[in-house]
Each structure stands twice: as structure tokens, then as C-alpha cells.
Amino acid sequence: MRVLAFANQKGGVGKTTSAVNMASCLAAxxxxxxxxxxxxxxNATSGLGIGKHDLTRSIYDVLVHRTPxxxxxxxxxxxxxxxxxxxxxxxxxxxxxxxxxxxENRLANGIEGVRDHYDYVIIDCPPSLNLLTxxxxxxxxxxxxxxxxxxxxxxxxxxxxxxIQLVQEHLNSxxxxxxxxxxxxxxxxxxxxxVASEVRGFFGDKVYDAVVPRNVKLSxxxxxxxxxxxxxVHSKGAKSYLELTAELLVGKKKHNYVQENYSxxxxxxxx
Numbered sequence: 225m226r227v228l229a230f231a232n233q234k235g236g237v238g239k240t241t242s243a244v245n246m247a248s249c250l251a252a253x254x255x256x257x258x259x260x261x262x263x264x265x266x267n268a269t270s271g272l273g274i275g276k277h278d279l280t281r282s283i284y285d286v287l288v289h290r291t292p293x294x295x296x297x298x299x300x301x302x303x304x305x306x307x308x309x310x311x312x313x314x315x316x317x318x319x320x321x322x323x324x325x326x327x328e329n330r331l332a333n334g335i336e337g338v339r340d341h342y343d344y345v346i347i348d349c350p351p352s353l354n355l356l357t358x359x360x361x362x363x364x365x366x367x368x369x370x371x372x373x374x375x376x377x378x379x380x381x382x383x384x385x386x387x388i389q390l391v392q393e394h395l396n397s398x399x400x401x402x403x404x405x406x407x408x409x410x411x412x413x414x415x416x417x418x419v420a421s422e423v424r425g426f427f428g429d430k431v432y433d434a435v436v437p438r439n440v441k442l443s444x445x446x447x448x449x450x451x452x453x454x455x456x457v458h459s460k461g462a463k464s465y466l467e468l469t470a471e472l473l474v475g476k477k478k479h480n481y482v483q484e485n486y487s488x489x490x491x492x493x494x495x
Contacts, residue, residue: 229360235351238407243348248451249469251305261310269309273449276311293334332363366402373416409435434467
């Protein structure tokens with residue numbers, strides 16, 4: 225099982241969009257996938273069609289009351305994708321955990337109980353470097369960082385990298401930067417091309433080849449409670465996340481035919 229945290233303390237960069245849609249693409253590729261919504265806003269929960277205000281249990285219970293993770297998991301519209309949902313109740317978790325024993329390991333301990341059930345666990349982190357994010361990083365094998373192709377894109381990334389290094393040193397030595405996703409990319413925009421070049425220059429081959437464009441369908445799909453491959457599998461947004469997931473599964477240094485065959489197969493599996 226591989227655990228990946230999607231993190232960036234800068235909001236509005238496509239973090240939840242990337243977590244939901246890459247988890248969905250993994251599921252469509254018949255990888256048993258669990259998406260953990262660790263953001264009190266609960267956008268990943270509602271984006272998959274789950275009523276966040278109707279939850280009887282959520283990831284809050286796992287962190288605060290040590291409820292077994294399997295007891296809060298719900299099914300989604302994709303047969304290989306499960307969700308550990310969240311809502312605003314999670315806001316209080318950080319305060320309640322301040323004095324708790326081994327507070328940084330609560331999520332890792334919960335995930336350990338479902339290790340045999342999933343191939344991938346995707347964690348949608350809150351847009352801040354708080355105790356919730358530390359729990360995610362402590363539980364993860366890698367970090368996926370969505371970066372918006374706009375001004376100040378690099379702002380705050382140095383703090384995230386420092387946090388990752390601290391977690392590596394003190395809590396989780398196996399943690400690595402899995403990859404960087406360039407989001408909201410418009411090839412016609414000089415600034416977007418400049419930012420993409422700057423990010424690739426800084427992070428090198430950690431940056432995925434595929435980029436996520438600005439796409440109306442991507443913006444619409446959460447309001448319908450669907451991931452992009454269920455909402456419009458032929459959209460540019462769906463194509464980008466299919467390609468990104470192919471890179472995640474087979475490695476960024478892949479042959480084009482692997483990516484093309486994978487994407488075609490996923491497109492067919494959603495019909």
C-alpha cells in the first residue's frame with residue numbers, strides 16, 4: 225500500500241481537485257483506493273457526492289476518539305474508491321489533540337488498520353501547515369504538491385519543503401516529495417509558461433510532465449458530486465488527470481504508448 229498526501233498551505237491551487245480526481249483515476253484503473261478528507265471544509269467529501277452535514281462519523285472520530293478507520297469509511301460511485309469523509313467538526317480536532325499522547329501519529333495508526341484493504345491511500349490536506357497536515361505527512365510515503373501557474377506560485381513552497389524535512393528527521397524518515405503538479409495552466413499566457421519553467425527549474429524531474437489546464441468542466445464537476453472522469457471523461461481536465469495518474473503508476477520517465485494506452489483504457493472503463 226502506498227500513502228500519498230496532497231499538500232500545499234497556499235489555498236486555491238487545485239489541491240482538492242487533484243486529490244479527488246487522481247484518487248478517482250486510480251480507482252478506475254482498478255487500484256483499491258481510499259481518499260481521506262483531512263480538510264475541515266470537507267470539499268473532497270461533497271465533491272464525491274457525500275453529504276458532509278449528514279455524517280454520523282468522520283475522520284474527526286479517528287483522530288480524536290481513536291475510532292477504527294474502517295468504521296468511518298463510506299463507498300462512492302466508483303467501485304474501487306472509498307472515502308473517509310470530513311466536515312467542520314474537524315476544526316476542533318487540532319485543539320483537542322494539543323495535549324494528546326503521540327498526537328502526530330493518530331492518522332498513521334488509523335491507516336495501519338486498513339493496510340491490507342487498499343493499494344493507495346490519498347490524503348487531501350488542509351491549506352495550512354497545522355497538526356492535521358503533520359498527521360498526514362507522518363502517515364505518508366510521499367507528498368504530491370499542486371502548484372498554481374500564477375504569480376507568487378513559489379511563495380510558501382520553501383516552508384512546505386522545510387516542514388517535510390523536519391518530518392523526515394523526527395517523525396517519518398521514509399517521507400519523500402512524490403511529485404509536483406502544475407495546475408490552472410494556460411499555454412497562451414506568458415506568465416503561466418514562465419512559472420512552469422521556474423518550477424521545473426527548481427524541482428527538476430519531480431515535476432510531472434502532464435499539466436492541469438484551466439477547464440470549465442473541472443470547475444463544474446464538484447457541484448454535481450462527481451469526479452471529472454464521471455462528469456465528463458472526454459474533457460481536457462479529465463485527460464490531464466488520466467495522464468498524471470499514468471505517470472504516478474508507471475513513473476514519469478515512461479514511453480508515450482504506455483500513457484496513451486492507459487488513458488484510453490480508463491476512458492473506456494468509465495462508460
